[in-house]
Amino acid sequence: MAGTSGDGVDAACVRIHGTGESMQVHFVAHFHRPFPRSLRKRLLATMAPSETTMEEVTRLHAALGDAFARVAVESIAALPQHHRPSAIGLAGQTVCHLPGNRSGRTATLQLGDPARVAAATGLPTVADFRQSDVAAGGQGAPLVPWTDWILFGGSSTPRVVQNIGGIGNLTWLPTNARSCDVIGFDTGPGNMIIDGLVAHVTSGRQTMDRDGRRAARGRVLSDVLAVWLEHPFLRKKPPKTTGREVFGRAFVTAEIDRLQATSRSPDDWIATATAFTARTVARACRQLPLRQPTAKPEHTAKPTRDNAGPKELIVCGGGTRNSTLVSMLSAELPGVAVRPIDAMGIPSQAKEAVSFAMLAAARLDLVPANLPQVTGARRPVILGAVYLGPK
Secondary structure: OEOOOOOEEEEEEEEEEOOHHHOEEEEEEEEEEEOOHHHHHHHHHHOOOOOOOHHHHHHHHHHHHHHHHHHHHHHHHHOOHHHOOOOEEOOOEEEEEEOOEOOEOOEEEEEOOHHHHHHHHOOOEEEOOHHHHHHOOOOOOOOHHHHHHHHHOOOOOOEEEEEEOOEEEEEEEOOOOOHHHOEEEEEEEOOHHHHHHHHHHOOOOOOOOHHHHHHHHOOOOHHHHHHHOOOHHHHOOOOOOOOHHHHOHHHHHHHHHHHHHHOOOHHHHHHHHHHHHHHHHHHHHHOOOOOOOOOOOOOOOOOOOOOOOOOEEEEEOHHHHOHHHHHHHHHHOOOOEEEEHHHHOOOHHHHHHHHHHHHHHHHHOOOOOOOHHHHOOOOOOOOOEEEOOOO
16 A cells, blocks of 8 residues: 555555455554655655656656565565465555546546566556446545445444545444445545645655644644635535645645744644644544435445444544644544554554455455445446466
8 A cells, every 4th residue: 555645655464254244354464665765756746736747657657566566575575474465455556536526537547557566476466446436437435435344344333434644534334334324535634734834844854743743832723724624625525535636735835825924833834734634534523424325226225324423433544643633633522532443453554555455355256345325436346457477
C-alpha cells in the first residue's frame, strides 16, 4: 500500500482462511519502507493537480513498480518459510482521482507496474482494483469498507472505522452489520493539509507535525475554520470521494493569505488544520444516515435500523500518531470511545495493506468485494486484475 501522503510503502503479511463473508484474517507482520527522497519528490510533483509529461508519468510508473517490487522481495525474505506468501495484493499509488458526476464517469489513475512485482517475486500479483468498480458506474473508492465489514462487522457495538491518511475515510458498521448495512465515504482531509502547511513553513525540511507538537502549541483560528467547514465537498452526500486534487497543494497555497491575515503564528495555522480534520470526521459521524437504501439485486432484506449511532471510533492510518488530533477527536465526540486499531491486533500503519491483501484474496476466490451503496456502482463486481510471475 502507498497512500495519498506519498511517504512510502507499507507491506503486510496476513494468513487468510475461508472466502467471502467467512474470511478469517490473521495478521502476521508489517514492513514499512520510505520512498527514496528523489522518488518522493518526483511522485509529489506528478500528483494532480500538476503539470507533467507523459514521458515522466511512464517513467514513474516503471520506477514505482520497481520500488514496490523491492519492498515485496525484502519483506518476503524477512519472513520465516512457513509464512511465505502465495499471492500479493498491490494497491498502487494513486496520482489522480477524478470522481464522476452526471456528465461523466469517474477517472482514476494508480501508478506502479504490477508486472514488475510479479516478475521480481514469482508470485501472482493482484492490482488495478478500482477499475472494475468504475466501469460499473462507481467511484472506485472507498474499497476498504468491505474489508472493514469482514474484520469488524459482527460486533454488538455500533462502530465507525476511521482511516486518517492523507485523506480521511470512514466505514459505518451498525450492530451486527450485514453488507447492505455498511456505509462508507471520504470525510475530507486527513493529514494532507497539516503536512502541506508544515512543509510550507519549514521550506520542505519537515513533512509532518510529529506527534501533533506544533498543533498543541497553537490555537485554533475559529474564523478560518468556519470558512473551511463551508467547503463544497463537505456538503455532498455519499457516495463521495476526494483526494489531493481538492485538499492538496492547491488548497494550501490558496489559504496562506487568509491564514497570514488572521495570525502570524504558523503553529496556529497547523492547529487550525488539525481541528479541521477532527471536526470533519466528527461531523461525518454525527450526520451518518442510520438507514441506507440497499443495492439490488445483491440484497432484498431491508437494512437494519440502529438509532444509537456510533459508540466506538476505531482509528487507523498515520493520523493515529498525532496525539493532538486524536485528543481533538475525543473532545468532538463525547460518549464515543476512540480506540486505535492497534488495540484490535492490527498495527495502525498496516491496516490499509491488510485490506488490500484481503481484496487480493477475494479476487483470486472470484468474490465480488465492492459495496455498491458505498462506491455508487450499479452492481457488485469482482475487483482487480491478476499479473502472473514467471513459471
